[in-house]
Amino acid sequence: MKRVHNFNAGPAALPFDVLKRAQEEFINFKDSGMALMELSHRSKEYDQVHEKAIADLKELYHIPNDYEVLFLQGGASLQFAMIPMNFLSSEKVGNYSLTGSWSEKALAEAEKLGKTAIISSSKESKYNYIPNINELIPTDDAAYVHITSNNTIYGTQWAEYPDLGDIPLIADMSSDILSKEIDISKFSMIYAGAQKNLGPSGVTVVIVKKDLLKDIPSSIPTLLNYQTHVKNNSLYNTPPTFSIYILSLVLDWVRAQGGVSAIEKINHEKASLIYNCLDESNGFYTPHAQVGSRSNMNVTFTLPSEELTKDFLAQAKELGFVGLAGHRSIGGCRASIYNAVPIESCEALVAFMNDFKTKY
């Protein structure tokens, strides 16, 4: 069977075992005589999948009891708008740390809806570092502070998170959710489109502290109000049942790997392999991210010229390495090495990169 080394940035690699299990259960799900996609979202069979996915995420990620886990639609991008709609009242200011394109987009949505402030930014240096957390000082009347925990396009990642006292910290974790152990209680809300580390596109995971939900104005349209989804256990309308099912299989896989701490360890090894290759290339490969801000999920780098970059990508493709072109906005190369990318793919990539360097 043909399988490539998949370094796509999102949608991205899924664990092989998950795909196989989905295939086995595809046509006749749990002896129902139907595919999961054909079942009612109110059926007993689907309900078990839904409840298990929520319970497993809570357990694996150590989510405290005063948090809700929601499965929404509209991607992380809809959260950019829902956050200010629900949490930014007219007297308050939405605070944003700008660390890349996704933070900019989150800010742009909030600007349409209320008052905002940029409280830290690394834009002036092409987002190649994460600002010091001690410089993250909220404004008076801050409604919340929003950060992007991993910058998928620039390849930077927050190594630690700020303590903001009473001010809610909200994080877009689309590209590093479940990639390492975190202290959930530092955050009032975490959200992530599933298609990088959790499963297929179509479902967005929201982990939100109950506290944050108490002052949501009732004027918000039903489907855009977090309370609607909390009250209905993410079943107010038809949820993306198939995406949630695959997500639940991914969670089973995470458990089988030894949980989030085991995944974190292997992610660190995977990233170190590639960063070491960059660092030991005598300047042939230049990493974009500064040391200390490097992402363990998206490794971004450039080659000495456009021409070499083209050759590199073409030869990589021929050898079965997929998805290594950098994002169209910054160019260069990017290896996305999410949870499901096996270490063998990273080893193979490093071998190819060393060969390529020697040849040129």
Ligand SMILES: *Cc1c(COP(=O)(O)O)cnc(C)c1O
């Ligand atoms: C991919 C990505 C998004 C966009 O997610 P959608 O689900 O496509 O809306 C937002 N933020 C980050 C950090 C991402 O990596």
